[in-house]
Amino acid sequence: MKTILNKVVAAFIAMSVCITIASCEKENGGEAVDSNALKDIEVNYSITLSEDYQYFYDISVKYGYDEAELTSEIDGGWTYHETYSTDYVDPLPTRFFCTIEATPKSPVPAIDESKLYTFEYSCVCNIEGRTKDGGTIMKKMTPTNGKISCKGSKVQDALKKGTVKFISFEYERE
Numbered sequence: 001m002k003t004i005l006n007k008v009v010a011a012f013i014a015m016s017v018c019i020t021i022a023s024c025e026k027e028n029g030g031e032a033v034d035s036n037a038l039k040d041i042e043v044n045y046s047i048t049l050s051e052d053y054q055y056f057y058d059i060s061v062k063y064g065y066d067e068a069e070l071t072s073e074i075d076g077g078w079t080y081h082e083t084y085s086t087d088y089v090d091p092l093p094t095r096f097f098c099t100i101e102a103t104p105k106s107p108v109p110a111i112d113e114s115k116l117y118t119f120e121y122s123c124v125c126n127i128e129g130r131t132k133d134g135g136t137i138m139k140k141m142t143p144t145n146g147k148i149s150c151k152g153s154k155v156q157d158a159l160k161k162g163t164v165k166f167i168s169f170e171y172e173r174e
Contacts, residue, residue, distance in 0.1 A: 057102035065093035125169035
């Protein structure tokens with residue numbers, strides 16, 4: 001009798017363990033948790049500009065992710081930093097973009113014909129994806145910069161060329 005009772009208890013315990021395991025699999029979709037899965041994406045955009053760019057041009061930026069688009073007029077330098085994490089965004093965005101342009105001011109500010117003007121800029125767009133265990137699985141960095149110096153007599157010619165595009169960055173992850 002004791003042997004039969006022990007076998008019934010053992011069978012009951014085995015069934016309980018199977019049911020518990022099956023219910024745990026349903027909670028996470030039946031998939032094993034991947035420690036290398038993308039956990040967060042860090043986005044950094046920045047630009048620094050010389051005073052002469054700021055004096056003669058209106059600077060605008062268009063940036064965002066997926067279908068969300070933001071625009072801003074900037075004066076001086078500009079920095080954008082955001083971390084998208086699976087803790088609060090699900091699913092993580094797949095497309096990121098940033099375009100920074102300079103449009104000549106209208107009316108054109110006063111130009112000193114004898115002065116040497118310096119038009120200098122430096123931009124960086126950086127995207128980095130990190131896994132749940134802290135590793136980096138995606139990274140894209142696009143730096144651009146430029147510097148032009150000219151006498152006041154040539155500034156008007158430069159302004160006639162119209163809009164200057166400092167950077168047009170787009171990244172779409174798989």
